[in-house]
Amino acid sequence: MTDSSSGLASKTHTYISLFSGAGGLDYGVEIARSSSGIGFRSGLAVENDSNASETLRAAASAGIFSSTFEVLPDARSLGIDDIRHSLKISGNDVEDVALVVGGPPCPSFSTAGKRGAVEDDRGQLVFDFLDVVDKVKPRFFLMENVKGLLSSAVKHRPLDQRGVNAAPLTREEQLGSALRLILRRMEEIGYQVVQGTANSANYGSPQLRHRALFFGSRDSEFPADATIEDLMPRTHHKDPSGEQLGWRTLRDAIKYPPIPDPPEFQRYSEDRRKWFEMIPAGSNWRHLRDNVSVEAAAIAMGGAWNSTGGRVGFYRRLDWDRPSPTLLTSPVQKATGFCHPDELRPLSIQEYARVQEFPDEYPFVGSIAQRYRQIGNAVPISLAKAAGEAILRIMESRDGS
Structure with a gap:
């Protein structure tokens, strides 16, 4: 798609955003650029918090995003016809969507406070995100979450019910069982996945924030055995040497x-x-x-x-x-x-x-x-930008642009 309404990019790929919050992940993805200047533009956002939705609309109206787009309230009931109808408002169709991004709410996976599991309704939102990916079939998806997701269990057993005298943990109660279930679902809908953690300070953010990232490729375009840092080489260092950039403060x-x-x-x-x-x-x-x-x-x-x-x-x-x-x-x-x-x-x-x-x-x-x-609750902009640029590099190298 050619973008004639904004100076952000002369050519852009359409993305849609789920569980968008106030738009930190969206904005970082929008300001990402390939080496030839190609970027992304929003076709649709989905967010059920009324204040965050109004923030997104106000930001789009103010020209902070490269296009205006509809903000829908609920990813859990989002059908393909709803998506198609909303995309038409921004001049897109489902087939134009190259990327789906989002950060399903994560309190059930957080290590801060009372930790839940996938069986918690809030843990199910990860699968709602993947259901939309399955409906749209974009070339790529990008999902971010709390680091605790990587070690969470499908079923949570309270600490006071564990120990030497307790029954052994079932497979679903073992740490990491939620991640195995999520990765299996990503494979079932046809995506190659690179997943791991990233510290936002390593990408120019003035904040120490560790996030779990999942990159999905419909056409298996990621290098074999790639890691997060293979896709997103760090740009800033705690102890820089030579011409390396140090962490921002x-x-x-x-x-x-x-x-x-x-x-x-x-x-x-x-x-x-x-x-x-x-x-x-x-x-x-x-x-x-x-x-x-x-x-x-x-x-x-x-x-x-x-x-x-x-x-x-x-x-x-x-x-x-x-x-x-x-x-x-x-x-x-x-x-x-x-x-x-x-x-x-x-x-x-x-x-x-x-x-x-x-x-x-x-x-x-x-x-x-x-x-x-x-x-x-937002994703640090530098981290989101680095993730967007990682996908653009893959697209550029594969497309020969």
Whole structure:
């Protein structure tokens, strides 16, 4: 397809997006380019959160995406006729779709909080994504998810029901059984798959965020035994040498150029501000324990004082000269305290968006809490762009363009 409405590319391949969120994966894929300047343009997005849907529509209307497109509400009930009808609005047909992308919601696979499994309704959304891929039959698909998906089980057995005196885990309860089931489904619908994890900081993101990526090829166009890093060679390094680029930092993301608008942010309680005031940049609750008093740390932590695990997110103040930790959906909870390096406040909405690499003009819709959630759930733009470029390289090498 030729794109005459935008300067993004002179020739573009159509993609559709499922479980689109606020559009981080979409935007990164859209700004990806092959060596000859070929890119992607959206034909359709699917997102059931009303605020995120309005964000997508506003971004398309503002010209941030290369075309306007319809946003449908539910991937689970999406039929081929619905897809065909919606694609016509953007001047496409099903046969034009070269790529399906998406990040099915992932709380049932997350290692943060209560972990579920594929039998959880939310785990089934991965298969809803693949059902649409099967209907559309694009040349490629790109699915991203939490890293925990790679070790999740089809059926989750609670920890208190495991141990030396418990019955052995069934095959479906074993770690990795969900991944085997998902890969089998991808093979059944006719796709060669390359899967693994990628750290967004290795691709220019000012954030340490590990994601599971699945690349699918209908026509088996990936090199045999390819890995994620074969398809997506890293561009940035923690310890660079020679002409290698180093990881980008929080300072790189939000310090320059200055953010033009007054900061919007949720406020800490006075009690929480009091503890953050004692913690220097780059530290967390452990600074209270080690430099103030054990008693102070215990009071600050409350019930979490007796919990297990590293608890690194508790009362965390960020460091200008390191990448940001993984952005979460709220920066003001006790366990997710993303405090500004210098000020007694969390990162602002605008700073959150900078860390995820959205352009400053990206029009997030909703309350402050809803916008934090949309941004925190997004795919880092640099990681999405690198994934899009990986597919474009394959297309270019195979097509001879």
